[in-house]
Amino acid sequence: MNIRYILGASDGAPIAQVLSVLRSQPAWRPFDERAVAFVRRFSQKLLTSAGIRRHPELAALGHWFRGANLQTLISRYVLESPEQLKLGRGLAFHLAPSNVDSVFMYSWLLSLLSGNVNLVRVSQKSSAPLDFLVDALAQTLAEDVGAPVRARIVLLTYPHDEQLTRTISESCLIRVVWGGDATVRALRTIPLRPTAIEVCFPDRFSACAIRASAVLEADDASLRQMAAAFYNDAFWFAQQACSSPRLVAWIGDESTIDTAAERFWSALHVELARRQPENSEAMNMARVAASFEYAAAELARPAMSGEFRSAHPMRLRLEAVLDESAKALHCGNGLFLETRFPRLVELAPQLSDKEQTLAVYGFTREELVDLALVLPPRAVDRFAKFGEALSFAPVWDGQDLITTFSRNVLLPTS
Structure with a gap:
């Protein structure tokens, strides 16, 4: 042997x-x-x-x-x-x-x-x-x-x-x-x-949920901390860790989400420029190939304007329920699916026993409990603060x- x-x-x-x-x-x-x-x-x-x-x-x-x-x-x-x-x-x-x-x-x-x-x-x-x-x-x-x-x-x-x-x-x-x-x-x-x-x-497939109004209320220093925390959650293992967020769920009204998303992703771009994570040609090609597959299946479309094929991070706006087939197409490597809901509890149907971690920003404990009580069986094993998605615990x-x-x-x- x-x-x-x-x-x-x-x-x-x-x-x-x-x-x-x-x-x-x-x-x-x-x-x-x-x-x-x-x-x-x-x-x-x-x-x-x-x-x-x-x-x-x-x-x-x-x-x-x-x-x-x-x-x-x-x-x-x-x-x-x-x-x-x-x-x-x-x-x-x-x-x-x-x-x-x-x-x-x-x-x-x-x-x-x-x-x-x-x-x-x-x-x-x-x-x-x-x-x-x-x-x-x-x-x-x-x-x-x-x-x-x-x-x-x-x-x-x-x-x-x-x-x-x-x-x-x-x-x-x-x-x-x-x-x-x-x-x-x-x-x-x-x-x-x-x-x-x-x-x-x-x-496993993990996600994060962001209250849009909380992003707008954050001062510049808090926003930088948020971007750094999200970087640690998503980019340490090229988004391959089971607890790294791949879905970004925005919670709020459309206008507030538009403004908050622009502010958040801009801050993250500054953090990426500072930290310089790996972004090889193979990783870029994997993102592009996955985006084509999402488009062909009519599951998602580009969420940003401008040059798309070299975007890092690459953002796709979900246009269908996040089912098993949609999750299986995800390649990691800085690809993020985005979705929007007026209330946090409306995220529940998108989740299943595939989800491990939901990183959260701007929500009360009561809101998290309300979401947990309407989740499908075995969906989401842990809620984590931004920056703690990869933190290990003896309950895993x-x-x-x-x-x-x-x-x-x-x-x-x-």
Whole structure:
């Protein structure tokens, strides 16, 4: 089998032997001090590494797992009671996505903190962020704080190989799948142990909603902050992250929206000029091709005047309901669909179980609750402020990962 071990095993080691070692490790209690110490040190290592500023998504990862946040996380969970003992489930098999290098680290480290042993398959595509992560992990594992977890972590890569994936799946008690819908469907044909569970993070489609009057009420400094926050949500991963907004819903009357949209997009153009995100010819061609497909299907038309084919961002005005076919055409890469409604609750029919995050600007909590109560089943797992769409939380895609990754062992009370 063509396996390349990156961390935790020597190249050439039989996968059966590697799995045997992993499965022999006992489950720890959630937030075992050995796991917490390792994750805290890894965070420090990551944040103090030379070159971290070139990888803001990795800086965000390190910041999220810093010691202070770990203590906050620990305080949220009741770890024990007279009636039960919490333990990890055992061996967790993580299949990382190829398009967002750091996202799998959140589930991996939360699984470690939940008491589990972990085997992670990453994409064969090399990338600077992944190399940076591996280097920080290797350095942390080499320190004394890494000794207790060295036998509990294996990072590897291999070509798509159903038999190898089947072999690993037969040994694991948790399978965590980050990938597109096709990947999830394919992996679900590979059985798990009867006692195992599966957590899937498939294709998602996210949106934002803006109260037009709030944009007009914002002073210049607030508008710059809004544009910078939207940039962080949409452009860090070229709009490929599951929580990056692709639909922009304007809420208000037509005249107010016209004025607010011009002000907002102008501010964003200034932010783009300052930040200079990647905008390759391939990305531009993907936007143009998608726009032609939207036009051919009579789903959307250009929302701006002037030169369109080189526009970045590229804006399309929706002319039909945002159904599954419309969402499937979206390519990311700075393409935004725009729609308008007088009230926020009227956005609900456009959304489905495909939507993960709705970033919001200018709305009250009561308005968000009113929208949530009329949403289709499973639509929108989280509402986020502008600038926080990509911020991770232990509850992701509607699932509390610490709770999911651990189990309760009942004890007699007397």
